[in-house]
Amino acid sequence: MRNILFLTGSVAMVALLGVGCTGPEQKLGRGMSNAGEIVRLNEMQRSIEQGGVFYGTDTGITTGVVQGFDRTVARTGLGVYEVLTFPLPPYHPIWTSYLAPMPEYTDSYKPRKWDEPIFFTDDSLGFSGGDIAPWIPGSRFHVFDN
Numbered sequence: 255m256r257n258i259l260f261l262t263g264s265v266a267m268v269a270l271l272g273v274g275c276t277g278p279e280q281k282l283g284r285g286m287s288n289a290g291e292i293v294r295l296n297e298m299q300r301s302i303e304q305g306g307v308f309y310g311t312d313t314g315i316t317t318g319v320v321q322g323f324d325r326t327v328a329r330t331g332l333g334v335y336e337v338l339t340f341p342l343p344p345y346h347p348i349w350t351s352y353l354a355p356m357p358e359y360t361d362s363y364k365p366r367k368w369d370e371p372i373f374f375t376d377d378s379l380g381f382s383g384g385d386i387a388p389w390i391p392g393s394r395f396h397v398f399d400n
Contacts, residue, residue, distance in 0.1 A: 285336025
């Protein structure tokens, strides 16, 4: 039993330390971003918006909700898979025929920096760029719009 635990631990250490940084690092980051889709619901919003634009509001909303739900569950599952298997190859994005490698935002929303001290470009002047309240839907007030 001790030999099996030692062997398993050794294989895990080699997998973690012997693979380099770039592949596992990108796979873990991509997986964490995709796993957060269940909370973010960008696929749901995007599917409803695209369905309404291309097929009309009635058909787009009903089909968009179903397609958005499917894509949200798929992206969340893919993210959990990538987080659990980040030290193991393959490191390139998988399942790209159905989902883009990173979450996509709706066409009507463009993410920006938050107005937080960590993102400040110049603390000595006392102002910086960023969205004042990005968590509020429809918030479009920006201190500086570059």
